[in-house]
Amino acid sequence: MDLIYRSTRDNKVSVTASKAILKGLAEDGGLFVPETVPALDRSMDELAGMSYRETAYEVMKLFLTDFTEDELKDCIAKAYDEKFDTEEIAPIKEADGAYYLELFHGATIAFKDMALSILPHLLITSAKKNQVKDEIVILTATSGDTGKAALAGFADVPGTKIVVFYPKNGVSPIQEKQMVTQKGDNTFVVGIKGNFDDAQTGVKKIFGDKALEAELAEAGFRFSSANSINIGRLVPQVVYYVYAYAKLYAAGKLAKDERLNVVVPTGNFGNILAAYYAKNMGVPIGKLICASNDNKVLYDFFATGTYDRNREFILTTSPSMDILISSNLERLIYRIAGADDAVDRELMENLSVSGKYAVTDEMKTQLTDFYGNYASEAETAAEIKEVYDKTGYVLDTHTAVASKVRRKYAAETGDGTKTMIASTASPYKFTRSVMNAIDIKYDSMSDFELVDELNRISGVAVPGAIEEIRTAPVLHDTVVEVDDMKDTVKKFLGI
Template identity: 70%
Template sequence: MLYVSTRNDQEKVTASQAILKGLAEDGGLFVPEEIPSLDVPVEKLADMTYQETAYEVMKLFFTDFTEEELKQCIARAYDGKFDTEEIAPLKKAGDAYFLELFHGATIAFKDMALSILPHLMIAAARKNQVKNDIVILTATSGDTGKAALAGFADVKGTKIIVFYPKDGVSPIQQKQMVTQQGENTFVVGIHGNFDQAQTGVKQMFSDKELEKAMEETGYQFSSANSINIGRLVPQIVYYVYAYAKMVQSGAIQTGELINVTVPTGNFGNILAAFYAKNMGLPIGKLICASNENKVLYDFFATGAYDRNREFVLTSSPSMDILISSNLERLIYWIAGNDAEKNRSLMKSLQEESRYEISAEMRSQLSEFYGNYAGENETSSMIRETYQEFGYIMDTHTAVAAAVYKKYREETKDAAKTVIVSTASPYKFTRSVMTAIDEKYDSKADFELVDELAALSGVNVPKAIEDIRTAPVRHTRVCEVNEMQAVVKEFLHM
């Protein structure tokens, strides 16, 4: 299985090379030349553990890893740092199944992929005789940063630098990042939003002079963002696992179509569901849920992707994104894998901050449904779900649940639906608790943690207990135009 760039399909690399590079030389994203088909029947998958399922999916994409290498990476990733044996449990509330992806070390879905990425990367470095230290350079809208820091902390031969919007993450998210241990970790707040952080990181990846200077000092960049195929492929696993477990429990019959609702920012999580569908998993509708930064909703409604709009800070900050990087992989797909056509659309996005796809390309998006939920709808969904079912969800999951409700009302489609629950409510305690009852707004953040525990009957996760008294280690803040200088300073260049 070889990988090509979405902007130049002549550049072909192996899986391990794509993982190491993160981003293609031309700024494109690596995609597999073809999507492989699942080669294990669902009945067999139904009896497998999460780790066994992960191997059956990943072996189809990461074909230059040996069975031993891949199984070792999986075993090290999905171990005791998850607080449930099933890794990704399904919880039914009302007529939906919530796929809880927040049982890892940093209580967000990013753990599902970032627990394995460091192991894949180290194996890939050995395989390709890489002598340089790998510098993981990442922008975060809140969750990727901490999950990547936790994954790479003190991993030999790596350093990790995370940029986050100083005023654009929740207090818990910020505390998780700035208290991160590890001599190879560096966290920087920027005076700007996530899109500016992401653009700054991408510019550094494509800066040839910086690459040369890095090489001379024994470093090379790679990415932990979902632009890295080593992040995206592990995300396919939990859709396959969820479907198999629904068959095992009798919730669905083998072959029965399910819908998937995904709270969406950078488009990686829903793209993984799209890839799973194209591997043969019986998924019907891919329901793309946006918050008030509804650039994706507008794209599915009109065929025009236009980031010329106000950037809104919401209670679901991991979705406060106007440049959804992974959408490029879908655009390449619906352009018939035409790198030139995709390149010209991305050029338009860079120069005019917008592009519009053709009617022919739009016709291939029928399996997607897009909608959005405003702040009041998000709060109402948290409150109603708690009052009706006793289930407490975070703000991002609530956006997805609210959009799913709109989809049901509009289409009357009664297919069983998995709602992807991307973060623990403990990450967004203030927003969650005040949605349930405004009286909680007067309490301090960590008081709210204890109130949430009492209300939900769910123990406070270790990730939260750990940061109650942890000292702040990272205090650096910079302007957007200082990002490169800060990187050079950390690397003593």
């Protein structure tokens, strides 16, 4: 029997996995969640011997039940191929008393590749399964990494167009250049005069515009999303937590059923939610440690039970986490509310109107799997330097936030459980911040001089994603006000 997906804001709405992927966001503004989180039907001994692709199938078949075996395996084969620079896809490095799960070996050297390499194939397959003839318009907001990964995934994919909005002054120079040099006749990149939350809110507003939806349909288009609000993004992320635990077990780093704590640097909450789903599938994950930067809205939520975005938005050296509206948290809220759509709907309405909401004491008791903390800018830079000086291993800024929070958690709790850190980006993506943390003398170098110096001190090859943008021409230079986002999309589509 097919696993059903329901909207967090109206659980009478039920769709198959393929329809949830196609829609991206429910019409009521809710997020699609599986009616139940399926249990793994392979033992850890079996999973220990599997490749990444084999593990992906074993996990995703349980969530995407209306896909045939051939369809799903075809999507997986097309996604996890030579675009990744290692056969392992997600290798694990041990440094300074922790395991670092490197999720940045894909085409755009960030963890978003892990899901956005497969989403285009899941989406096109879903369209065929549901007899959709319209051209699919992928509309997404990015805080830096999703945009490029989505652009790379969808570039020149037949039957699709993609529009990416990013905060003009809110991403790293490397992140911006990766996006604005993107090739593909079906791609469009737009800077907005605002922050990521403005971009994300603008995209959600466009999705909810019924008049625009009718205009699109008349012109032969339909919107879908590549943001982590799309369940087709979240399910592939569950895979790498299952895979990583199995590989540590296979290598003798973990005993049978030994618990493993997981630390995830997160702003939108999707990456740590995937770890939570993996735990609920039966992976022996202990504490889920949620690491924030100075935009510590999630830390405050786990500490108090109140989510409050009414605060200063801080631009940091870990820009992919510069987020005050953590969209994927709604999926957890719905779950701890006992799948009560009325409760979820009221809380999300409070967030929309007043910018905050508070969960009940009963709901708070269901958050014991999680621990939240944060790292300041100074602590993040110091962590990069400390780990490099001690081990020679270079962390990017986001991974450094998680690494510092791991230390805070251990000091605060005395928990000696083995720990894995989700390493979400290559240090080459944030070279200036990383190199300045290691030694301020590097501040006078240009961005690409820093790339070469990072290569020299780390011994890690410069990724192809960096080499190809050294001299690439800028192909996208549109910058608009937030209020002009809808008209910009219509202009690109010619309607």
